[in-house]
Each structure stands twice: as structure tokens, then as C-alpha cells.
Amino acid sequence: MTRTPTARLMDGAGLARRVNAATASAVEEIRRRTGTAPCLATVLVGEDPASVTYVRMKQTRCAKAGIRSRHIALPASVGTGELVEAVAALSHDPEVHGILLQHPVGPHIDERAAFEAIAPDKDVDGVTTHSFAAMGFGLPGFVSCTPGGILRLLDEYGVDLAGRHAVVVGRSAILGRPAGMLLLGRDATVTYAHSRTADLPALVREADVLVAATGRPGLIRGADIKPGAVVVDAGYGPGNVGDVEFGAAAERASLITPVPGGVGPMTIAVLLAQTVEAARRRLGPA
Template sequence: MDQPLILDGLRVAEDIKRKVKEKVAGLKEKGIVPCLATILVGDDPSSATYVRMKGNACRKLGIESIRIHLPKETTTEELLATIHELNDRDDVHGILLQHPVPSHIDERKAFEAIHIDKDVDGVTSLGYGQSAFGFGLYPSCTPAAILSIMDYYQLPIAGKHAVVIGRSPILGKPVSQLLLNRNATVTICHSYTQNLEHHVKQADIVVAAVGKPRFVQGDWIKPGAVILDAGYNKGNIGDVDYDACVAKSGAITPVPGGVGPVTIATLVKHTVEAAERKATLQAQ
């Protein structure tokens, strides 16, 4: 078998950001500065790192970044009030509520409070529904990143059998819908799936989004399969046992340097698109 293709997310992200930078320059010529507001509740170190990375990505591309850090004691009502304030701000084009929030907060209610025009991370049920129907403005960023990687490397989707391991509302479920909309045959697996190994062995495309380090084993992989590892666990470890799976794969994303950088690039891309859309609507 040929050597597997290593799907370099950093390379894909740079391509996205190059195009974003051109759009930002065009907006600034019109006096518009795209702006992403991020909300972090509590002091989870991983979440703080993610928010900082997203803010840095914005700054490097000339996008305004507003960082709101609320104490872990924040109530659902207080968080909702913050989101509503950002919804009402004309200078804010995208809102990101960093997941997870402290357990006493109704996270779903908070996500639903984000206005659809500013839901650049694709977390609302309306945004999910629109994406599932194929006309959503901003699909969930990690699922969109997975498809961007496949498109960049011209990996075929139509007619392929994709197995998605995981069914979260911001990853497993939406990526399944996006693949289905691209004419893949999709099997969704989860913690209750029996004979998981059997299902994975049938897959031309494997999306690992289960949140367990090195969960997907090498002997589960169909020779030549495309593996997209959307997991990120402590110690920079993905959901795929990379060393065991790489030899059997046709193409595979590493961790780190795979899906993660493209997810962040997709977030800033969606924010700029939101700014462009608002400018177009205001000009009408």
C-alpha cells in the first residue's frame, strides 16, 4: 500500500486565513472592523487556552477580539444578560461561548440565546437545523473544518461510507449531517453501539469524535481509509491511536496539527463572513 497522506491542518488553516485576511482588508476599506466576542465562564485552564488561541488568531488577521471572562459563580440569568448585550451591539459580528460552562449553568439555554446572525460557532438549534437542511450560514466549526480538510486535499466524499464515532450536538451530529449533504452514506456510532469495531471496519471515512484518548485501534481500520481525528485529550493526544492507525490509512490527521488549527481558522472565517453579510444587508 502507498504511504498514507498526512493531512496537515496547519497548511489548510493558513490557506483559509490568507483568504480571510484579504476579506478583512476589503471590509476595513469600508470602515468595518470584524469583531468576535468570546465568553469564558470559570477558570478551566484548557478553556482559557482555547479562548486565548482564538483571540490571538483574530489579532493576527486584523479582527477585533472582545474577551469576556465571567466568574464560575455566574448564574444562567447573568450569562444570558451578557449574551443579550452582545446581541445588541452593532460592533460585534460573532459570539463564541466557550464550552463547557460550569455545571450549574443551563448551557443549552445560553447557546440558544445567541442571535442566529452572530452564531459563528454553529451552536444554536436553529443554526444546526439550517445546516442539516443545507442552507445554514455558519455550521459548527469543527465539522466545517473536517470538510475543509477533505476539500483542500481533494478527498472524495460522495458515495463513500463515513462512520462517525460520537454524537455530540456540536460535533458528531452536525458533521454527520454535513457528510450526508455531500452524498456520503453515514453511520453514527456512540457509547451504546454494539460491535463498534465491525462498523468502523466498513468505513471509507472515519471521524473520531468520542473524547477518549487513543480509542480507535489500528486493527479496526479498513485499508486505505481516511481518518479524521477530532479528539484532543490531555497530553496532546487524539481519539485515534495514531501510530497503530497511520500504517493502514490512506490519509490521516495528526494531533496536534490536524483538525484543531482549521477549527480556529473556520471560526475567524465565519466571523468575517458575518461582518460581510451585515454590511451587505445595511447597504440594501
């Protein structure tokens, strides 16, 4: 017999629409006041189909919000030096307010060196060590977009993180690690785990709040979700499959993000909002 899901869906698409509407209003205010609009520069290395699609999607969302786009397309053969030079040029361009370097850039490139060429005040994707340190110490700066979107979702659904045990499954520099820092900043007790963690299911069963961010479809079984837990699935694989076994998890969780329509839309919404904030800081307050 099929059980009826008990979890409430966390509608990231709906929240993203509201965030984007506020962003568009802020863009219009900046345009009226300064005569210009915020500008996001995107840098893409090679022609990976998924990356091309992601960048095009972000450009489309920028256009809808009134944000100007500038795109730098580089061949897959580009070296670290050339990529760093291209990113540094955007960092020094006063017409550019935010920079997005699409990940991944290729195994032959020092990706960290390329990220570090982004000026901190234009790091609207939150990928530099400066931004990570700001997140860790609770200082002003730009958060990594996916973790930032996750926090906005948790806030939207009234999830009180103080004292809760949050388990982050994933340790990437732009998702898992910063997500843990932001949760810690909200007084959660944070445990990091990953695909090689010994007895991962036992740790998942202890999580009041679970953030799955490994990119390994179905890694986390629904039966291991703690009853009443909040489940945030930041994974995505072919066939719209996340890191968490959705059907079984939804029977046990209190809140859960769908895949797609959960975390993904909020990532882009935060990127656009932070681009507008970067422009506001550079152009001056109202």
C-alpha cells in the same frame, strides 16, 4: 519490525494558514470599504485552564487577521440567567459581528439556553439549533466550526464523499452530530456511533471515511481501520493523543489527520472566516 506508515498526512496547520491569509485579506477589504473591522466577542465562564488557553489562542489569531476582539469574563458562580443576559446583550450590540461562548460553562448552567441567546446571524461557532437545522437542510447559515474544518480538509485532499460509508464516532451537539449532517449533505452514507455502541470495532472496519470525535484517547484501534480508509481524528488528550491509535492506523489508512496539527487549526480558521462573513452580511457587500 516497525512498519512504515502508508497514509498521507492531512496538513490542517498548512491549510489553516492559507485560510487565515484569505481571511486577513477580506478583513482589510472590509476595513477599507466601511472604516471598521469585524468584531468577535468571546464569553468565558470561570477560569478553567484549558478554556482560558483556547480563548486566548482565538484572540491572538483574531489580532493576526485584523479582527477586533471583545472579551466577557464571568465568574464560575454565574447563573444561567446572568449568562443568558450577557450573551443576549452581545446579540443586540451592532458593533459585535460574531459571538463565541466557550464550552463548557459549568454543570449548574443550562448551556443550551445560553447558546440559544446567540443571534443566528452572529452564531459564527455554529452552536444554535437554528444553525444545526440549517446544516441539516442545506440552508444558508454558519456551520459548527470543527465539522466545517473537517469538510474543508476533505475537500483540500480531494476526498469524494458521494456514496462512501462515513462512520462518525461521537454524538456531541457541536461536533459529532453536525459532522454527520455535513457528510450526509455531500451524499455520503452516514452511520453514527459512540463509545457505548455495541461492537464498535466491527463498525469501524466498515468505514470508508472515519470521523473520531469522542474525546476518549485511543478508543479506536489502528488495527480496526479499513485498508485505504480516510481517518479524521478530532479527539485530543494529554500527551497529544487523539481518539485513534495513530501509528497502527497510519499503516492502513490512505489519508489521516495528525494530532495535533490536523483538525484543531482548521476549527479556529473556520471560526475567523465565519466571523468575517457575518460582518460582511451585516455591513453589506462590496
